[in-house]
Amino acid sequence: xxxxxxxxxxxxxxxxxxxxxxxxxxxxxxxxxxxxxxxxxxxxxxxxxxxxxxxxxxxxxxxxxxxxxxxxxxxxxxxxxxxxxxxxxxxxxxxx
Amino acid sequence: xxxxxxxxxxxxxxxxxxxxxxxxxxxxxxxxxxxxxxxxxxxxxxxxxxxxxxxxxxxxxxxxxxxxxxxxxxxxxxxxxxxxxxxxxxxxxxxxxxxxxxxxxxxxxxxxxxxxxxxxxxxxxxxxxxxxxxxxxxxxxx
Numbered sequence: 001x002x003x004x005x006x007x008x009x010x011x012x013x014x015x016x017x018x019x020x021x022x023x024x025x026x027x028x029x030x031x032x033x034x035x036x037x038x039x040x041x042x043x044x045x046x047x048x049x050x051x052x053x054x055x056x057x058x059x060x061x062x063x064x065x066x067x068x069x070x071x072x073x074x075x076x077x078x079x080x081x082x083x084x085x086x087x088x089x090x091x092x093x094x095x096x
Numbered sequence: 097x098x099x100x101x102x103x104x105x106x107x108x109x110x111x112x113x114x115x116x117x118x119x120x121x122x123x124x125x126x127x128x129x130x131x132x133x134x135x136x137x138x139x140x141x142x143x144x145x146x147x148x149x150x151x152x153x154x155x156x157x158x159x160x161x162x163x164x165x166x167x168x169x170x171x172x173x174x175x176x177x178x179x180x181x182x183x184x185x186x187x188x189x190x191x192x193x194x195x196x197x198x199x200x201x202x203x204x205x206x207x208x209x210x211x212x213x214x215x216x217x218x219x220x221x222x223x224x225x226x227x228x229x230x231x232x233x234x235x236x237x238x
Contacts, residue, residue: 005126005127006127007127007128007130007131008128010134010141010143010194012141012194013196015194015199017141017143017192017194017199019127019130019131019143019145019192020127021125021126021127021130021131023125023126024125025122025125027118027122028153032114032153032154032155033151033152033153033154034118034121034122034150034151034152035149035150035151036121036122036124036125036148036149036150036151037125037147037148037149037150038124038125038126038127038129038130038147038148038149039130039147039148039189040130040131040145040146040147040189040190043143043192043199043201045199054192054199054200054201055201056145056189056190056192056201056203057190057201057203058147058189058190058203059203059205060187060189060203060204060205060206060209060210061147063205063210063213064209064210064213067210067213067214067216067217068213068216068217070217071216071217071218071219071220071221072217072220074217074220074221074224075220075221075223075224076224078221078224078225078228079224079227079228082228083228
């Protein structure tokens with residue numbers, strides 16, 4: 001289950017920072033196992049009555065997923081193109 | 097059946113221990129674990145932020161049996177056991193720098209993880225290419 005939680009506010013001068021994290025929890029029935037994945041989400045900043053937030057980016061995760069998706073797409077494309085090419089050769093009798 | 101009590105799963109400390117470990121694992125995803133203790137550096141404040149992945153699994157079982165022994169006396173036996181394992185992985189994601197000038201989030205790029213992902217992707221492409229070449233070579237035409 002996905003849930004966000006706020007940390008303890010940190011005061012710095014007129015500014016108050018509140019870290020916010022996101023957690024994904026999966027619990028197997030009967031306490032047989034569990035998976036917990038937590039990551040920083042954003043930092044909420046309160047200053048002179050104004051409230052704004054700064055997102056915490058994760059470039060490593062983005063690049064990782066991009067590379068894996070590109071590899072998967074390229075591999076699938078190779079399989080598709082080469083199987084189509086060999087089928088064409090097969091039908092035209094090019095391999096005899 | 098005999099009236100003697102048999103060891104059951106409820107009477108062993110393993111489920112309680114497993115539940116306790118599970119609770120501590122669930123709390124590993126707490127916001128206080130994701131954000132580290134703020135570090136003061138002059139007028140600035142540094143807050144480290146990390147990603148946490150915790151996985152754990154347990155298994156247990158018990159059983160008993162009864163059979164008639166020599167002289168018609170019943171022979172009983174019971175046993176039980178359990179096991180488990182788990183792992184927590186952490187990765188630094190960013191450092192939040194709060195200074196009088198403003199709040200800035202400095203992301204941390206993990207080059208090793210990116211290189212491993214690139215190698216995995218290249219390996220998949222290479223395996224697709226080689227697999228297709230092998231399939232083409234072994235094909236028997238009429």
